[in-house]
Amino acid sequence: MSKTNVVIIGGGIVGVCTAYYLSKEDNVDVTIVENAEIAGAASGKAGGFLAKDWHASATESLGYLSYDLHKRLAEELDGRTRWHYRALQTSNVVLKATQATGNSKPKANVVHDGEEPFRPRPPPKGESNIDWISKPLEDARGVISHEMVSDEDTTAQVEPYLFTTSILEEAKKNGVKVVKGSVKEYVNKSVTLESGESIPADKLVLAAGPWTSSVFDTLFDTQAHLPIEALPGYSLVLRPTSMPSAHAAFTTILGYDSVENAMSGTPELFSRLDGTVYVAGENEGPELPPNAGQVAELALTQEERWDKLRAAVYELGPSLAGAEVVKKQLCYRPITYKKRPMISSLKSLVGDDVFVASGMGPWGISLGPGTGLVLSELVLGKAHSADVSKLSVENFET
Numbered sequence: 147m148s149k150t151n152v153v154i155i156g157g158g159i160v161g162v163c164t165a166y167y168l169s170k171e172d173n174v175d176v177t178i179v180e181n182a183e184i185a186g187a188a189s190g191k192a193g194g195f196l197a198k199d200w201h202a203s204a205t206e207s208l209g210y211l212s213y214d215l216h217k218r219l220a221e222e223l224d225g226r227t228r229w230h231y232r233a234l235q236t237s238n239v240v241l242k243a244t245q246a247t248g249n250s251k252p253k254a255n256v257v258h259d260g261e262e263p264f265r266p267r268p269p270p271k272g273e274s275n276i277d278w279i280s281k282p283l284e285d286a287r288g289v290i291s292h293e294m295v296s297d298e299d300t301t302a303q304v305e306p307y308l309f310t311t312s313i314l315e316e317a318k319k320n321g322v323k324v325v326k327g328s329v330k331e332y333v334n335k336s337v338t339l340e341s342g343e344s345i346p347a348d349k350l351v352l353a354a355g356p357w358t359s360s361v362f363d364t365l366f367d368t369q370a371h372l373p374i375e376a377l378p379g380y381s382l383v384l385r386p387t388s389m390p391s392a393h394a395a396f397t398t399i400l401g402y403d404s405v406e407n408a409m410s411g412t413p414e415l416f417s418r419l420d421g422t423v424y425v426a427g428e429n430e431g432p433e434l435p436p437n438a439g440q441v442a443e444l445a446l447t448q449e450e451r452w453d454k455l456r457a458a459v460y461e462l463g464p465s466l467a468g469a470e471v472v473k474k475q476l477c478y479r480p481i482t483y484k485k486r487p488m489i490s491s492l493k494s495l496v497g498d499d500v501f502v503a504s505g506m507g508p509w510g511i512s513l514g515p516g517t518g519l520v521l522s523e524l525v526l527g528k529a530h531s532a533d534v535s536k537l538s539v540e541n542f543e544t
């Protein structure tokens with residue numbers, strides 16, 4: 147029986163997980179084309195927070211599937227050692243900026259007009275026992291309340307760069323190839339790169355994160371356009387002087403805009419197994435450059451964004467205020483105007499051999515394995531493990 151050649155454009159978590167699940171099938175030959183670095187964009191610089199039941203209705207079943215797949219992969223492939231997988235407790239923390247003179251509330255961390263909230267947080271379940279953010283009324287600067295919203299059964303984390311590169315390592319054991327290059331053409335079931343190299347592609351998967359719509363425009367001469375945009379995000383990796391407890395914290399800083407936007411309003415923080423704390427917050431910034439390899443250089447011009455994050459972190463108490471800064475990062479989330487991913491055949495736009503998976507917004511790490519599995523099923527014409535009916539291209543205006 148002849149093999150089906152699948153080419154995946156993009157070596158982020160979505161492309162790599164799709165390659166991994168396809169590589170478990172007989173008679174499928176998979177090549178990832180990456181024009182910068184594997185996990186060099188958001189998939190290597192994200193927080194790595196995973197939630198089982200925080201997802202909006204369109205991605206609810208995918209959220210459950212993906213959470214279970216993360217757990218299974220960690221058990222089967224020693225994820226705790228290889229990519230720092232662990233369950234953790236999640237808290238909401240509300241504080242008042244110490245320099246604030248007003249009572250204004252910051253906008254939600256990820257802001258984008260659309261149908262459903264990106265991060266619908268569950269209601270409080272009790273008091274949090276986080277030990278690296280000051281408790282209200284102790285040595286807190288402006289901390290007002292701490293509430294646990296999820297326990298270790300429903301929230302977890304990975305180190306996303308280690309996760310994506312480890313899953314690729316497993317996929318390569320099953321024969322997946324990685325080719326460095328940029329695609330120029332898709333004609334007669336073959337992808338041609340800028341270098342002139344051709345790769346047979348009975349099926350083509352577009353998984354280039356926030357660059358997916360520009361890849362689509364390069365390859366297909368059509369009026370249609372995939373509505374996938376880019377939302378920047380800044381992060382810091384800090385090393386406090388003592389080992390932080392296993393917690394995720396979603397914070398809201400009241401009075402923030404009365405200090406002339408001198409700090410981030412809703413930073414999200416995740417302690418990690420290696421003793422660091424990841425902090426993300428600022429979501430405004432320069433336009434997406436054409437290649438992921440150019441983001442690091444662009445980031446060098448954005449020092450004030452990290453200063454804002456650092457100012458917010460200072461409000462959370464001495465453990466973080468005195469922490470060493472290990473990394474400063476900028477990356478871009480792929481988003482759609484509907485705040486839901488597009489995981490779909492592109493049959494109605496350009497033919498039934500072409501598929502897309504992008505627009506994961508703030509949830510690409512959480513939804514990565516589920517998206518990879520479902521996309522592999524779509525490509526092979528199999529029944530789907532999760533309901534992705536609301537994620538098909540026909541649900542979007544293109």
Ligand SMILES: Cc1cc2nc3c(=O)[nH]c(=O)nc-3n(C[C@H](O)[C@H](O)[C@H](O)COP(=O)(O)OP(=O)(O)OC[C@H]3O[C@@H](n4cnc5c(N)ncnc54)[C@H](O)[C@@H]3O)c2cc1C
Nearest residue numbers: 156158159160181189192193194195355379509510511512
């Ligand atoms: C600050 C921040 C924090 C986040 N935290 C979390 C979190 O805690 N939990 C969570 O679930 N999600 C989180 N996310 C979201 C998550 O990071 C993204 O949704 C996810 O990484 C998107 O993965 P992707 O594979 O679609 O895209 P990407 O990671 O962007 O990968 C796309 C790849 O395609 C490549 N590419 C682009 N153009 C081409 C081309 N022409 N040819 C070949 N290759 C190409 C790129 O180089 C890149 O490697 C966060 C995002 C940000 C910005």
